[in-house]
Amino acid sequence: MEGINIELLVARVKEKYPEAKARIIHDNGKQFISKDFKSLVSLLELYETAARVCHPQSNGKLERFHSTLKTEHVRKTPYFSYEDAKEKMAQWIDFYNNGRLHGALLYLTPADYFEGRKESRLAERREKLHTADINRKALAATAAGLIHLISFPKKVQVLFGQDKYEWSGGGKIEMKIGLMLQSLSPLALLTIIQNFSFVTENSEKENLTMLMFIKENMPLLVVIVICAFWVIFSVYFYIRFKAFSYTGTKGGYDIxxxxxxxxxxxxxxxxxxxxxxxxxxxxxxxxxxxxxxxxLICVLLLKTKLFYANPILSILGYHVYEFKFISNKNEKAVCIGIGKMKENDTIKFKKISDNVYYVRGK
Structure with missing residues (x-):
């Protein structure tokens, strides 16, 4: 860089920021030790510091800037001409000063510090963090309340029945409803297969646009989407049922x-x-x-014990039995289980609903 360019640059900076008390840190290049440069520094009342010879650490801030410039911009940006390089580098330097957050500056920009916005920016950040913390705690409290209301009440009244069941996240009410929905999943699958035929042409044999296709087939689309979700839920609930059947069972009961x-x-x-x-x-x-x-079928299944007659579980090898416990021969119960059961067997069971159990042999 020629000495005249250095002098012009310093003069332009002083003109743009006349109130700034600038300090120039430079190496010992001939541009900076010339009489003209010394005269300019004296005229503009600037501070000047020369780095030690062969000691880049003396000008560490500029060396760090050059490293960032090369890492974040130069090595990632193609230049097609000298003018193109000047334009792109000027854009990045503007971003560096006004948009890029610096860890050493409390994640503020150099412009925030230079223009005296440090305290206001930090206060603004603290206010946002405080507001976010309040909102997070409110959301957490709301979620906790909903979870307590929906998933973990000690006693919950069944919507369509009179019995009360203990429920602790995945308990008996959820199991009863899940088995009911799963028992009707063949209807959902067969409905999709039976009705999967859409109107794709108008009366003039022209293909329908997307909007017209949706309009013409809206009832069918609604039914098929609901049935598809129903089938997906049934697969999910079968996994839940398997987990339910292997946890919390009571054992050692004779039938x-x-x-x-x-x-x-x-x-x-x-x-x-x-x-x-x-x-x-x-x-x-x-x-x-x-x-x-x-x-109406769902209401009927929830008010009765018919939900245990689950065709899906039957296909998967589960059996339905009517039995009585030896300890309580007056109470008839229904159970769902894998494998054969016979009189005087000892079983492990888990209650699904009133007098309906999941059972497996000892």
């Missing part, structure tokens, strides 16, 4: 009068699922009737 109900799942499938499959759900009227009937 009497054990009878397998071979027809429960078949009757459930033939009476509650097959008749609904033939319904046409491609119109709003058909879809409305379908969901009303489905809602």
């Amino acid at each position: 009497s009068v054990c009878k397998e109900d071979n027809e429960a799942s078949l009757n459930f499938f033939l009476t509650l699922i097959v008749p609904l499959v033939i319904d046409n759900v491609s119109t709003w009227q058909g879809a409305t009737v379908f969901f009303i009937i489905l809602f």
